Amino acid sequence: MINDVIAIIQDYWLLLLIGQYPNGPLGGLANTLILSALSIMLAFPVAILLALARLSKWRLLRWPVTALVYITRGVPLLMLILWSYFLVPLWTGADVPSFVTMLTTLVVYQGAFLSEVVRAGIVALGSGQMDAARALGHSSLGAMRFIILPQALYNMIPSIISTFVSTIKDTTLGYVINVPDLTFAASQVNNQLLTQPFQVFLILAVVYYAICWSLTHVANIVERRITRRRAGLSGGAAPVALVPAKIISEQL
Amino acid sequence: MSTSAAWTQQLQTIHLSDVCKSYGDYPVLKNIDAEVARGEVVVICGPSGSGKSTLIRTINRLEEINSGSITLDGQNIHAAMRTRELNLLRSRIGFVFQNFNLFPHLSVVENVAMSPIRVKGVAANVAHEKALKLLDRVGLADKARAYPGQLSGGQQQRVAIARALAMEPPVMLFDEPTSALDPEMVGEVLAVMKSLASEGMTMICVTHEMGFARDVADRIWFIDAGQILETAPPDEFFKTPRHPRAQRFLADLRH
Numbered sequence: 001m002i003n004d005v006i007a008i009i010q011d012y013w014l015l016l017l018i019g020q021y022p023n024g025p026l027g028g029l030a031n032t033l034i035l036s037a038l039s040i041m042l043a044f045p046v047a048i049l050l051a052l053a054r055l056s057k058w059r060l061l062r063w064p065v066t067a068l069v070y071i072t073r074g075v076p077l078l079m080l081i082l083w084s085y086f087l088v089p090l091w092t093g094a095d096v097p098s099f100v101t102m103l104t105t106l107v108v109y110q111g112a113f114l115s116e117v118v119r120a121g122i123v124a125l126g127s128g129q130m131d132a133a134r135a136l137g138h139s140s141l142g143a144m145r146f147i148i149l150p151q152a153l154y155n156m157i158p159s160i161i162s163t164f165v166s167t168i169k170d171t172t173l174g175y176v177i178n179v180p181d182l183t184f185a186a187s188q189v190n191n192q193l194l195t196q197p198f199q200v201f202l203i204l205a206v207v208y209y210a211i212c213w214s215l216t217h218v219a220n221i222v223e224r225r226i227t228r229r230r231a232g233l234s235g236g237a238a239p240v241a242l243v244p245a246k247i248i249s250e251q252l
Numbered sequence: 253m254s255t256s257a258a259w260t261q262q263l264q265t266i267h268l269s270d271v272c273k274s275y276g277d278y279p280v281l282k283n284i285d286a287e288v289a290r291g292e293v294v295v296i297c298g299p300s301g302s303g304k305s306t307l308i309r310t311i312n313r314l315e316e317i318n319s320g321s322i323t324l325d326g327q328n329i330h331a332a333m334r335t336r337e338l339n340l341l342r343s344r345i346g347f348v349f350q351n352f353n354l355f356p357h358l359s360v361v362e363n364v365a366m367s368p369i370r371v372k373g374v375a376a377n378v379a380h381e382k383a384l385k386l387l388d389r390v391g392l393a394d395k396a397r398a399y400p401g402q403l404s405g406g407q408q409q410r411v412a413i414a415r416a417l418a419m420e421p422p423v424m425l426f427d428e429p430t431s432a433l434d435p436e437m438v439g440e441v442l443a444v445m446k447s448l449a450s451e452g453m454t455m456i457c458v459t460h461e462m463g464f465a466r467d468v469a470d471r472i473w474f475i476d477a478g479q480i481l482e483t484a485p486p487d488e489f490f491k492t493p494r495h496p497r498a499q500r501f502l503a504d505l506r507h
């Protein structure tokens with residue numbers, strides 16, 4: 001069993017790592033990492049913008065964005081992926097690469113989820129911080145940037161990381177529209193071997209677990225470092241950061 | 253420094269004229285007429301829920317009003333204006349909250365220095381130097397690198413006062429600055445406020461500290477159910493309150 005796994009890795013490591021590249025498109029683990037990183041990096045600012053729009057005093061901004069977030073959150077991701085995959089080329093006539101389709105869909109979907117986390121973090125701060133900022137003469141955007149968001153995002157680190165982790169897991173769905181990622185490579189390997197699906201998909205599971213675990217681990221270190229800095233080096237009476245319950249647990 | 257000095261040199265007063273405010277159908281402030289002269293210390297007192305916080309928050313426009321006007325040195329605070337202009341106006345009115353509202357993610361010195369840097373564009377090293385001086389003045393120079401969560405309530409409130417002073421406001425508003433404090437910390441905050449008053453700062457303080465009112469206030473406003481029922485110098489107010497509700501309020505306080 002272990003020997004099978006080792007043999008598979010020895011024979012197919014390059015395919016699992018970079019797919020058909022350089023004879024075909026980049027795939028495998030490399031593409032999974034790129035897709036995950038891009039999705040997270042783009043979904044994060046999108047989420048902040050969506051959250052600010054949902055908290056805006058202008059209805060013209062608030063209502064459409066609220067509708068977008070509700071609809072996106074209420075629909076299975078797979079359905080969104082298939083819609084974008086079939087409908088966008090149909091409407092626009094453009095030939096969109098499946099990687100781009102997947103990336104865009106993930107950014108919108110995870111951006112919507114993450115925006116709820118960010119919004120909850122802002123609301124949980126209460127009005128006192130904003131009052132103080134305004135009383136000192138800060139503009140609302142300046143207050144958001146320097147006073148509200150740094151606290152809200154910090155308080156939400158656990159929930160934000162959960163969303164990042166599920167973004168990584170969700171990249172596997174790109175398989176259905178032929179995004180050449182790690183899952184796609186693994187299924188190619190499986191098709192060639194035919195007899196060892198358990199071993200192949202065990203490798204797949206272990207790799208995804210390692211990626212997600214590393215991310216969580218790094219996030220924990222960062223969080224602990226910030227907490228320690230705020231508590232001072234003495235480690236004495238530490239300010240207890242309010243960490244609201246996981247709002248997005250339904251997603252995991 | 254120079255701009256602030258110029259400001260305090262001018263004859264500045266706060267005028268409230270026929271100010272009305274309601275939450276929905278419920279009137280919180282009813283036809284408030286009052287004024288504060290330059291260098292004057294006003295203490296607002298009255299029962300809980302009478303509209304003290306609302307009144308003081310309308311003065312830097314944290315709350316909007318429904319009608320009437322509030323002016324600072326002739327400038328109408330509630331006039332239609334650009335948000336930039338409003339922010340500038342607000343930065344000239346210091347505000348101290350009951351719950352301190354320090355920024356917990358910033359160190360004490362950053363709390364004090366950040367607004368001059370971000371709002372006024374003061375150079376960072378200048379703002380930090382000034383912040384350290386202000387912290388020294390409120391007796392917290394040794395806490396500059398600490399974070400708010402490491403300080404006692406009294407220390408946090410003194411930092412909050414230093415933070416407001418960093419904007420060099422000619423007027424300071426206090427909304428029950430000692431109400432959230434343990435009794436043994438009330439004195440240190442009142443001492444800072446007293447020293448501010450003795451330096452000629454124009455101050456409006458909502459407070460239940462009648463000792464402070466007696467010693468420091470030039471004038472007491474007694475407010476009940478959204479109306480200023482009595483304004484009088486402290487010795488007059490405490491010895492011979494005219495309005496029956498003020499008499500009852502003072503009798504209740506003594507129990």
Ligand SMILES: Nc1ncnc2c1ncn2[C@@H]1O[C@H](COP(=O)(O)OP(=O)(O)O)[C@@H](O)[C@H]1O
Nearest residue numbers: 275278280298299300301302303304305306307
């Ligand atoms: N945001 C609000 N919405 C509705 N009612 C409010 C609001 N804020 C205060 N009030 C009401 O206005 C009245 C005056 O409140 P406040 O100014 O806080 O009184 P005080 O500071 O004297 O205790 C109270 O009856 C309070 O319930």
Ligand SMILES: [Mg+2]
Nearest residue numbers: 304305306428
């Ligand atoms: Mg109050």
